[in-house]
Amino acid sequence: MLTIEAPPLSTLFDPIDFTGGVIAAVSGGSDSTALLILLKDYLDRNAPGTKLLAVTVDHGLRPGSDAEACAVARLCAWRGIDHRTLKWTGPKPATGLPAAARAARYRLLAQAAREAGIGTVLTGHTADDQAETVRMRMQRGGAAGAEQRGLAGMAPATCLEDGLWLLRPFLGARREALRDVLRREGVGWAEDPTNADRHYERPRVRAALDGAGAEALLELAHEAATERRSLDRRTARLLRRIATQPSAGLLRLSPELAQADDRGAAIHALRVLLATVGGVSFLPDKARVAALFERFAAAERIRATLSRVVVDARRGGLYLYREARGLPVPTGASDGMIWDGRRRITFRDRRGAMVIAPLGAHAVRSGAPVADDVPQSLVRRALAAEPVLTEQGENGVSAQALPLLAPWAHFLPDFDLETARVIAELTGAPPVPVPPFSGYGKSAMEPLH
Ligand SMILES: Nc1ncnc2c1ncn2[C@@H]1O[C@H](COP(=O)(O)OP(=O)(O)OP(=O)(O)O)[C@@H](O)[C@H]1O
Incomplete structure (x- = not known):
């Protein structure tokens, strides 16, 4: 001992x-x-x-x-x-x-x-590494300063790609x-x-x-982390209330979004959903998303494209789906491959070959009926950007193209855990693995100062 x-x-x-x-x-x-x-x-x-x-x-x-x-x-x-x-x-x-x-x-x-x-x-x-990380992020942020989220520094816990927790x-x-x-x-x-x-x-x-500089940076990181966790929880709560997936690849935010008192959570919810639906690992520009939210709140007609996502405001709410432009061409699928930033291919059987491609025009015929209040044209357009896996040759291969949480596909810091969980439930992505520590979100794994 x-x-x-x-x-x-x-x-x-x-x-x-x-x-x-x-x-x-x-x-x-x-x-x-x-x-x-x-x-x-x-x-x-x-x-x-x-x-x-x-x-x-x-x-x-x-x-x-x-x-x-x-x-x-x-x-x-x-x-x-x-x-x-x-x-x-x-x-x-x-x-x-x-x-x-x-x-x-x-x-x-x-x-x-x-x-x-x-x-x-x-x-x-260590705390010293954390202070350096925060300083570097501030420097990279340029004149406008780094986005507040990044100033939270390294997370005490991060879930890596294959469910491994890094503490x-x-x-x-x-x-x-x-x-x-x-x-x-x-x-x-x-x-x-x-x-x-x-x-x-x-x-x-x-x-x-120096010592004082490091202390000040750690204080800043602590405040930014506290704010980021709070935003995470508020965003998760809001998404649970207002977000649904009425059909494959189509997300709907209810009109209640326009009345959201918590503007910060509403904008953040939009940013993470845009990144997820578009298959983009970084969140879209905050000012542009804030402007979009204001237009929705003002009941304006919206049909915009942001982060590879078509955003369409209808009476039933705000609809999001992957735009048709820039979809991948048909390509050979392999086990573990990420398709269009949105799907992870998992083979159940490694023999044979498969091709993955967007459903495209087939969506017109194969669209399953959905609730009456969802515009069928949007259902079809969203479905057209969804992947279809086709077997090649004699050997049967079975594979799945599971939804992926694009902003957190490689690293999920525990700062963002609640929102990631809700989006996984919403989109049918595999559930976020349970972290191997108690007291998440309390002080347990928070850096001490
Ligand atoms: N070559 C390595 N092999 C295993 N783990 C590593 C390696 N390099 C870094 N790490 C892990 O990442 C942490 C941070 O890395 P960093 O580069 O800041 O540390 P270091 O200066 O190499 O070593 P230390 O943190 O031990 O003083 C390390 O504390 C260690 O846990």
Whole structure:
């Protein structure tokens, strides 16, 4: 057992449900090394049967990266922790290397989790990392400033593509406190020279931040996260009241939307629905959507296109469906493929081949009757943009094209969880996996300050 005082660092694991096992993502730097030993100690004390696997990704970008991975492996052997190193072997881009390395890292961590049958990954991101992230987002926001949502920084919990939860329990902990733990325990760590390389944005930001600056950024992030969670809950509530899917690919917002007292939630609801229906990963421009909402509230006639979506105001409400322009041409379907940003193809049987294409003109004939108050012309146009899977050749293949939550297809931060859940129910997308921690939305997984 460690000699460190229990609170507050060790209590940061309290809200996490470890029953499905856990992966610790350990680079060998101070933060993730502290994560490893604190987590091991926590599990030994509180949940000794838990499956713990440490994973190191060797990006192969610097000489000696394999030695760092070996050092983590040695530490794990010493502490009785299972460990794996995974190598990033793909081509390395000349520009945008940090982003490509991050994407590869998450892909490899997800692979390790799948292979180990574990659904939760913990990283060692700290409050210092959070302050840097917020500063970078502010800088990228330009003169107008970053959108408030982004200033919430990294989420304490994020659901990745295949239902894997990525948790960052140390977002409330300062790097120096973690290093103190390591010093007291006599555990060393690797210093990544990239962290001091001013060619990259993060090291420049890190070097320019003093303690007071970091505190102010963390305060800002906390306020932005609180506001974002509140908007999420209000938007989910509003969508439950006013949104329906009367037929395939067609969403309807009831006229009640025009009277919504909560204008912020109404505009946000429209933005997330536009992105979802259009299969676009980013939310459409807030000012344009606000203008659209005002026109609807003023009972104006609307037939507009935004975010690849036709927005049509009728007596029955505001209808949304994917525009016909820019639909994918017929193409071979493969397992796991994302079609038009809106559907994920899942094969039940991997033999044979299938083609996926928009239904197009067939929709005129195949449209199933729907409620009388829904304009049949809209039903047909929405259906025409829906996919149809056709078998090729002799071998029967069965596959599904399941709806996808486009804004969160790759990363669903827990800030947006309630809205994502409602939209999954509305569109028939697979339900959002339950997060492996208690007290969601309370203070449990909130960064501390
Ligand atoms: N090569 C890697 N292998 C496994 N996990 C990693 C790797 N690089 C980063 N991570 C995870 O992502 C977190 C944040 O990454 P970041 O690049 O900020 O950290 P670092 O400087 O490499 O190391 P540390 O956070 O341990 O000081 C790490 O704490 C760790 O959990």
